[in-house]
Amino acid sequence: MSTATDNETILRDVLDRWKSAVDAHDPQRVASAFTEDAIFQGLHPYSVGRLGVAEYYDSQPLGMKAAYRVLETRRLADDLVLGYLDVDFSFTDRPTLPVKLAVLVKRGDEGWAILHYQVSRLD
Secondary structure, three states, X not given: OOOHHHHHHHHHHHHHHHHHHHHOOOHHHHHOOEEEEEEXXXXXXXXXXXXHHHHHHHOOOOOOEXXXXXXXXXXXXXXXXXXXXXXXXXXXXXXXXXXXXEEEEEEEOOEEEEEEEEEEOOO
């Protein structure tokens, strides 16, 4: 049986890889944190798959950084963890953008990766 600590550890492993790639402005490495068929919804029209993720992050400004805080986790199945987070995207030339992020991470042959990513602005 999984615990909240186990779930958060799984999420942090995946999200730390995502954050490191976002902070480095490395769109291909960001995309590698996602499954091949991931549903991705940033603040622009959604896409499916790693190519759409890479294109989205390639369009983001240099110097953008992500800071996240896990708010809730749920183990939906042995190979699925749901996470709900606060994320602050900071920029070099504009105010920080706070968002809510829901992710579903799935364990596959290559380890854990993001299967679904949904950002919401609450203003």
